[in-house]
Amino acid sequence: MNAATLDVTLPDGSVRTLPAGSTGLDLAQSIGSRLAKAAIAAMVNGQEVDISVPLSNGAQVAIITADSDAGRHVLRHSTAHVLAQAVLQHFPGAKFTIGPAIEDGFYYDFELPDNKTFSDNDLEAITERMRAIVKADQPFVRAEMSAAEALELFADQPYKCEIIERVTTGAADGSDASEVSGDGSVSVYRNTESFVDLCRGPHVPSTARLGHFALMKVAGAYWRGNEKGPMLQRIYGTAWESKSALDEHITRLAEAEKRDHRRLATEMDLLSFPSELGGGLAVWHPKGAIVRKIMEDYSRYRHQHGGYQFVFSPHIANAQLFETSGHLHFYKDGMYPPMEMDNGTYYPKPMNCPMHCLIFRDRQRSYRELPLRLFELGTVYRYERAGTLHGLLRIRGFTQDDSHIFCTEDQMADEITSLLDFVLSVLRQFGFNDFEFKLSTRDLEKSVGSDEIWDKATTALREALNRHGVEYSVKEGDAAFYGPKIDIDVRDAIGRKWQLSTIQCDFNLPERFGLEYIGSDNSRHRPIMLHRALFGSVERFFGVLLEHYGGAFPAWLSPVQVRVLAVTSQHEEYAQSLVKRLRAEGFRVDTAEADEQLGKRIRSAKLERVPFVLVVGDDDVKNNTVGVNPRGGEVIRDVQVDAFIAQLHEETRTETAIGNL
RNA sequence: GCCGGGUUAGCUCAGGGGCAGAGCAACCGCCUUGUAAGCGGUAGGUCGUGGGUUCAAUUCCCACACCCGGCUCCA
Numbered sequence: 240m241n242a243a244t245l246d247v248t249l250p251d252g253s254v255r256t257l258p259a260g261s262t263g264l265d266l267a268q269s270i271g272s273r274l275a276k277a278a279i280a281a282m283v284n285g286q287e288v289d290i291s292v293p294l295s296n297g298a299q300v301a302i303i304t305a306d307s308d309a310g311r312h313v314l315r316h317s318t319a320h321v322l323a324q325a326v327l328q329h330f331p332g333a334k335f336t337i338g339p340a341i342e343d344g345f346y347y348d349f350e351l352p353d354n355k356t357f358s359d360n361d362l363e364a365i366t367e368r369m370r371a372i373v374k375a376d377q378p379f380v381r382a383e384m385s386a387a388e389a390l391e392l393f394a395d396q397p398y399k400c401e402i403i404e405r406v407t408t409g410a411a412d413g414s415d416a417s418e419v420s421g422d423g424s425v426s427v428y429r430n431t432e433s434f435v436d437l438c439r440g441p442h443v444p445s446t447a448r449l450g451h452f453a454l455m456k457v458a459g460a461y462w463r464g465n466e467k468g469p470m471l472q473r474i475y476g477t478a479w480e481s482k483s484a485l486d487e488h489i490t491r492l493a494e495a496e497k498r499d500h501r502r503l504a505t506e507m508d509l510l511s512f513p514s515e516l517g518g519g520l521a522v523w524h525p526k527g528a529i530v531r532k533i534m535e536d537y538s539r540y541r542h543q544h545g546g547y548q549f550v551f552s553p554h555i556a557n558a559q560l561f562e563t564s565g566h567l568h569f570y571k572d573g574m575y576p577p578m579e580m581d582n583g584t585y586y587p588k589p590m591n592c593p594m595h596c597l598i599f600r601d602r603q604r605s606y607r608e609l610p611l612r613l614f615e616l617g618t619v620y621r622y623e624r625a626g627t628l629h630g631l632l633r634i635r636g637f638t639q640d641d642s643h644i645f646c647t648e649d650q651m652a653d654e655i656t657s658l659l660d661f662v663l664s665v666l667r668q669f670g671f672n673d674f675e676f677k678l679s680t681r682d683l684e685k686s687v688g689s690d691e692i693w694d695k696a697t698t699a700l701r702e703a704l705n706r707h708g709v710e711y712s713v714k715e716g717d718a719a720f721y722g723p724k725i726d727i728d729v730r731d732a733i734g735r736k737w738q739l740s741t742i743q744c745d746f747n748l749p750e751r752f753g754l755e756y757i758g759s760d761n762s763r764h765r766p767i768m769l770h771r772a773l774f775g776s777v778e779r780f781f782g783v784l785l786e787h788y789g790g791a792f793p794a795w796l797s798p799v800q801v802r803v804l805a806v807t808s809q810h811e812e813y814a815q816s817l818v819k820r821l822r823a824e825g826f827r828v829d830t831a832e833a834d835e836q837l838g839k840r841i842r843s844a845k846l847e848r849v850p851f852v853l854v855v856g857d858d859d860v861k862n863n864t865v866g867v868n869p870r871g872g873e874v875i876r877d878v879q880v881d882a883f884i885a886q887l888h889e890e891t892r893t894e895t896a897i898g899n900l
Numbered sequence: 901g902c903c904g905g906g907u908u909a910g911c912u913c914a915g916g917g918g919c920a921g922a923g924c925a926a927c928c929g930c931c932u933u934g935u936a937a938g939c940g941g942u943a944g945g946u947c948g949u950g951g952g953u954u955c956a957a958u959u960c961c962c963a964c965a966c967c968c969g970g971c972u973c974c975a
Contacts, residue, residue, distance in 0.1 A: 458970030459903025842936035
C-alpha cells in the first residue's frame with residue numbers, strides 16, 4: 240500500500256485496496272452496486288460505525304445490510320430517532336429520554352408537557368409526521384463533543400442531561416447503551432437544525448432509508464425502570480427493511496393472536512375466569528379439565544417411575560409455619576391476607592416447600608433414605624399485583640408440580656444431572672424440543688449460606704449442564720437469596736420463548752427448619768434441598784401448550800379424540816355402536832346427530848380441532864368400515880374399523896400407558 | 901401497584917342523552933344429507949356494579965370490580 244491507498248480485510252479474508260479516505264460506502268460500492276444500495280452501516284474492527292466513516296488502513300470491515308439482524312437493529316434505532324423528532328414536533332415542550340431498538344422494533348420514552356398522554360389519534364398524527372421526515376431525506380450527521388458541550392446542547396432536556404452526567408461520573412450502565420458508549424465520550428446525531436439526539440450510533444445515512452415502520456402501541460413506563468421514579472409515556476413501533484418484511488411481521492402477530500390461549504380457552508370451552516371469582520382465578524370446564532387431568536396423570540405416572548414419593552398438604556397453614564420458613568418475612572406481599580381463627584392466624588400457602596420440610600422433619604432421617612424425593616401437585620395462592628395478571632400465565636391460584644429433593648452435598652451433582660434428564664424427557668413428550676438453559680448465580684447483596692456451599696452448588700449445576708453438553712447462559716447475581724438455580728426456557732411452535740421448568744438449590748429452608756439426617760459417620764448433617772418444578776404451574780403449562788399447538792392438541796391430549804358422524808339418520812345406529820366400541824377401547828369419542836348437513840358437522844368438528852372425524856354411511860354399515868377424516872390430513876374411505884382402532888392406539892401409544900395406572 | 905384503553909345477547913363486535921343492533925351460536929320446523937357454512941322461523945339484554953348530573957343515562961361525570969396493552973414485580 241502507499242499513502243494514496245489503504246487496505247481492508249473483508250469477512251471472507253480477502254483484502255481490498257481502496258483510495259485513502261474511502262468510507263464503508265465506498266467499499267460497498269467497489270464490491271457491487273447492489274451491496275452499496277443495501278448497505279446501511281459498517282462493522283469495522285468489531286465496532287459498528289456509520290457507513291460514511293473513513294476506513295483506516297488494515298481494518299477488518301464487514302458491510303452491514305438492512306436485511307441482517309445488525310442492519311435491522313440500526314434501522315430500528317434510526318426510526319426511533321424519527322419518532323422522537325415527530326413527537327417533539329407534535330408536542331412542543333416534550334422531554335425525550337431513551338429510545339432503543341428492541342426485538343422486532345423499537346420504543347421511545349417521553350415526558351409530555353402538562354402530564355399529557357398519547358392517544359390513538361396522536362399515533363396517527365405522529366405517524367404522518369414521521370412519514371414526512373422520511374420523505375424529507377434528512378441526513379443523520381454525527382458529531383462528537385465533550386460532556387460539557389453536550390450538557391449545553393441539551394440544556395432544556397433534563398433526561399438527556401442526566402444520561403450525560405452518568406457518563407461523566409462513570410455511572411452509565413446497560414440501560415444507557417443505546418445512547419452513549421461506555422468509554423466516556425459523547426456523540427450526537429443531528430437530523431435538522433432543530434432536531435438533534437444524544438446517541439452512540441451508528442445510524443442509517445439518511446431518513447430516506449427508513450419507512451417500513453408502524454407505530455404499534457402506547458404504554459406507560461417508569462424512568463430507568465424505577466417504580467418510584469417518574470412515569471413516562473412510551474410508544475412502541477416496529478420497523479423492517481422492506482414492505483414485505485413489515486407485512487410478514489404483522490401477519491405473524493395476527494397468527495400469534497389467533498393462538499392466544501385466552502381466546503382459545505373461550506372458543507374451545509376449556510375454562511373461564513368469571514369476574515365474580517376475582518382476578519386471576521379460573522374455573523375449569525369439562526373439556527379443559529380432561530386435558531388437565533391427562534397432563535396430571537402423565538406427570539404422576541412419570542414421577543412414580545422416577546423415584547418420587549407422593550405427598551399431600553393442606554391449602555392453609557398457621558402463621559407459625561411461615562414464620563419458620565421465612566415467607567412472612569421475605570414474601571408477605573405476595574401472600575393472601577391472613578384469616579384470624581380462634582387458635583391463631585392462618586394463611587393460604589404461597590408455596591409447598593414448608594409443608595414438605597415438615598414431612599422430612601417428622602422423624603429422624605438416615606442418609607440411607609437420601610435422596611428423598613417428595614412430589615405433590617400442590618395448589619398455592621399468591622397475591623399477584625393486579626396489573627401483572629395475564630390469563631393462565633400469571634394467575635393467583637395455581638397448582639405446582641412441585642417436588643423437593645433432600646440430599647447430601649455429595650449427591651447434589653448426580654441428582655441435578657438426573658433431574659435435568661427427567662425434566663427434558665417429560666417436556667419432549669409434550670412436544671417441546673428446543674430448550675434454552677439459564678444458570679443464575681449468587682447475588683452477594685442478598686443471600687444466605689456460606690461461600691463454600693454456594694460454590695459447591697453452583698459447580699454442581701454447571702457440571703450437570705456440562706454433562707448434558709448443552710449451551711447455557713449465566714445470569715450473574717440472578718439467583719434467589721437461598722441458592723443458585725437452572726431455569727429452562729422452551730421455544731414453541733412459532734418460536735416464542737417460555738420459561739417453564741426450574742431447578743433450584745436451597746440452603747435456607749433446611750437451616751430454618753433445622754433439617755437433619757444421620758450420616759454414615761453416625762453424626763448429624765444438614766441436607767441440601769432442591770426445588771424442582773417441571774410444568775412450573777399446571778395452569779401456566781396448559782396455557783403454553785394451548786398456544787404451542789394453537790388449540791390442536793395431539794391426539795393423546797385432545798379433549799375429544801374422535802367424532803363419529805352418520806351421513807343420515809339411517810346410519811345413527813351404526814354410529815352409536817362405533818361410539819360404544821371406541822369408548823370401550825378407552826378413547827374419548829362423541830357424535831353429532833344428523834340433523835345438520837354433513838358438511839356443516841364436519842366444519843364444526845374441524846373448528847373444534849377434533850383429531851379424527853369418522854363419517855359413516857351406507858357402504859360403511861354394510862362393510863363394517865369408516866371414512867376417516869384426520870385433522871390436517873386427507874380423507875380415507877372404507878377403512879376397516881379394526882384397522883382404525885389399531886391406528887388410533889398407535890397414535891396415542893406411549894401415552895395410553897398412563898391409562899393403566 | 902403505576903400509565904393508557906376497555907366491559908353492549910353464549911361468542912365476535914357495531915351503536916349512541918329519548919323503542920337496544922348485526923353475524924355466528926342456541927332453540928323450533930322443513931331438508932335425509934358421503935367429507936369445512938342448506939332454508940325458514942323463534943327466543944335471547946338491568947348495555948360490568950354502585951353513586952351522581954339530567955325532565956330523561958346504556959350513552960356524560962365519579963368510585964369500584966374485572967379484562968386488555970405496557971411498566972414494575974415474579975422470592
